[in-house]
Amino acid sequence: MTQTGLTRYTGSWRGRALCAASILALMTALPSTLALAQGLPGYNLYGSPGLIDMPTAGPAPDATLATTVSRFGDTTRATLNFQITPRLSGSFRYSAIENFPAPGNVNGRYFDRSFDLRYELLTETQTLPAITVGLQDFIGTGLYGGEYLVATKELVPGLRVTGGLGWGRLGSYGAIGDTGDRPAELLGQGGVPTYDRWFRGDVAPFGGVSYSPNKSLTFKLEYSSDDYVQESTTGQFDRESPWNYGIDYRFNNGNQLSLYHVYGTEVGAQFTLFTNPKRAQVPGGTETAPLPVAVRSPAAVQDLGWTTDSAATSANAKSALKSSLEREGLVLEALKLEPRRATIRLRNPRYGAAPQAIGRTARAMSRVLPASVEEFVIVPVVNGMAMSAVSIQRSDLEALENDAATEMLAKARILDGYNMAPAPEAGLYPRFTWAFNPYIALSAFDPDNPVRADAGVRLKADYRVLPNLVLSGAVTKKIGGNLDDVTRNDPSGLPRVRTDYAKYSKEGDPAIEHLTLAAYGRPGKNLYSRVTLGYLEEMYAGASGELLWKQVGSPLALGVELNFVKQRDYDQMLGLRDYEVLTGHASAYYDFGNGFHGQLDVGRYLAGDYGATVALDREFANGWRVGAFATFTDVSYDDFGEGSFDKGIRLSIPLGWVLGQPSRQANNAEIKSLTRDGGARLNVDGRLYEQVRDYHRPELAKTWGKFWR
Incomplete structure (x- = not known):
């Protein structure tokens, strides 16, 4: 008997709502x-x-x-x-x-x-x-x-x-x-x-x-x-x-x-x-051009008169810089102004290419900060965590504006942002956001029906108590579909940790998709942490913890994740079933260069099996990713069932590539020939590596050509 292979689409609310648009663009280039x-x-x-x-x-x-x-x-x-x-x-x-x-x-x-x-x-x-x-x-x-x-x-x-x-x-x-x-x-x-x-x-x-x-x-x-x-x-x-x-x-x-x-x-x-992922739908994009760099006069560079009333100057500069960045779709969370240096805490909800956000921020700083400020230190933050700190000399910014972006990269210093970001200003938190949008869940390769789907609506809300403390939840209501029509029962020697998805689809209407409290942190230099509690995904509730080590200039990252979870009731409300498991992995991530990226995860899976998952992706500067993965565990081929071991193909299609407008959202598709219980992992949001790598030097270097865009 054959079980369905799920094709998953994930991403933010807008990404899911526009999933059909990106697939259409993919197919009709x-x-x-x-x-x-x-x-x-x-x-x-x-x-x-x-x-x-x-x-x-x-x-x-x-x-x-x-x-x-x-x-x-x-x-x-x-x-x-x-x-x-x-x-x-x-x-x-x-x-x-x-x-x-x-x-x-x-x-x-x-x-x-x-x-x-x-x-x-x-x-x-x-x-x-x-x-x-x-x-x-x-x-x-x-x-x-x-x-x-x-x-x-x-x-x-x-x-x-x-x-x-x-x-x-x-x-x-x-x-x-x-x-x-x-x-x-x-x-x-x-x-x-x-x-x-x-x-x-x-x-x-x-x-x-x-x-x-x-x-x-x-x-x-x-x-x-x-x-x-x-x-x-x-x-x-x-x-x-x-x-x-x-x-x-x-x-x-x-x-x-x-x-x-x-x-x-x-x-x-x-x-x-x-x-072809190498070629954009709209080459160069259609966003408006940034403001030019404001060049200082030589005399103004030495003028420190503003420091006699630095509080007023700082307040005025912060207000002007905040307004300028808002027009760029960026959020200034804090500014620390010193006679020769300005350090800002920056949140980037718009630009998929982080250097584009950094470049536009630096231009804005050149236009509003006192002329004596020579060093710009830009510290991007994600979920309250300081990523890298990009240090730019203002004189280099003025001299190289019309030169190649690589010249600017050679001059910039990219450091670990640990303890370098000023605290966010009062009034930014708590912060509440919500979205109401359609969703689609696809299933492929079921022998009774090669393509199945559910469609409905999702109400999602995030309440950021603190910059790094997020209460998040989502409720779905199915409008129609046939994922719950799967009737095949393929027994194996494993607990049914994933193959009961038809029951979840049938009884979970409406359903609490997730309800979690997540805390992110920087416990030390080169270290990042996450703890997530609650109803972690459609099928499991419990606790998930993660620690990631990554140097800002290294292609290597190492991480460890530990989860204790119980299976949720099929109606996806607050009840839990008897099955529980301790699962977790040690992970290594490596950027091989030339667009290839590898990942190795070793540990225990949801069915209690032990093994490893190896993945290799080809990545493109515009955000596209095409890759494959395979999982091998101590489960025999006979116990695993048809397919013998877990494997699949994954695609990530950036919406910016589709729309020609900057976006941090992407449609992620994971295509598996079969969904089985062996080699199954927890689907928890907010894993650290993808958040961190975007702002470290290897990834910044790939997209630094966007610095002057």
Whole structure:
């Protein structure tokens, strides 16, 4: 039996309300987003660079994210493909085959999940072809399992020729030899690497040609080495010929529409949508320009006359600076004014790129502070915690305004903000905020219904008793949906710590989504802390504590989290169930550079299992993140159930990229092929690392180009 894999969308209230907008923007990328549309390859029915059903060599432009939906005969495939590096790409595919009586068949349909990897061994030159090696369905049941080595070369402009050798499915027709024995059965649980099959068994040639008379049209002819044995013998697929024919139409924004005649009997169609996180929807953004830096006269620099009435001058400067920053969408919480130095406590609710907030703050300071003040110390605070302290010499600000931002970064000093932020001024706290907005909860990959969703409204409120003490709650009311229709019961040797979500959806209407009291702190230099008490998430209540160590200039951070929780009643009100668990992790975070970031969590999970989660993300300066994770615990594959271990893909789409306006909000999606009880973690808000890293030097350096924006 298969359990649903949840696709989670998280973020602030505005982020959730605009989730649909960002997904729409992702799927219908504007032409400006795909300036390299001419460099896009054709994509095949598997959602990878290819001809019709066979692969071709060569990558897509770096960081291309492609979503393909294809249909032919009784087969429907949906694939997400990402160009991870200039040479390496990966795919996640979800397929539905009708009239296919295999184990796991539901109402005549068989659903399959699979992962691919492909790597460019040789880049095409004037004399040499591109050569790519690929693993198809290397983590899955093996239904689409196959490996290939393929070469592609453009002979004359528009005419490309492809030839390759395939194993597995791609070696099942017209074999010319073999490379040993290859297991043929489908893997019952799936989800594990099929390394014992790679490049083994019969090997067969495939190939084809494509011709593009212009930028929009491509005609294709292909010889396929896939015999479709499973579909032909157990289903209703009739394969009469190895020859496939097709035509691609490329829209101006790069998206691809394809029509095919395949295997002598079937007609197929597919649509491929592209975007590229490296290219903004609105390059540069549409926000208003900041005020220019006010340049002092040499004589005014030495004037300290204002210090005879420093209290009045400080009050006037604070009022003027506060008004100026409010127009920029920033909040001045405190100002400490000295003859040669000004230190401010800054809250940034608007700018996703922290250097943009710092740059606009520095400009505003240059316009209102006495001319003798040479050093600007800007201390951003998040949840009452001082992050870094950015020290800028005013003379550098004046001299470098029209130079590259990197020049300013070289001059700035970025320090630990511990004990450097002045106390917030009176009247700012307590502070109450609230929001009323729609929400959507999605579920994917349930065999009875591949896509499920609940939709409703959420009332959320935060009461900040102190800058670092937050009382927060949210209540939801479902308007409609079918998440509670999941009826499959897949018993395992584990407590049902996540797989009862259908009961929570059915009985939790209305529901207290969370009700917590969170305290944040700076217990010492390089240290950050969080303690959260209450109803922590939809399924668990209890206490959560966290301590993070991170030096302001280091790519490494270390953290530890400990939680004691009890399972909540299904109605998601105030009652609790009997199940309780002590769970926690030690974590290491590392910025590898070149846009790659890794995380390792080791500890105990909600079901009481012990293990580790490893995650790798590719991150972009505009806030985009695309990554994958996998969790391995001491739970056996049999006890875990279908999927064998927890794994998934995660995306973070910044709203600023979608809207062209500065925003600290993002839509975060976690796509899991299955939701199981093994390797499950607590979903508690306010974890420290993502709050802290934005204001430390490695992350500031990535987006420092926004300093003068």
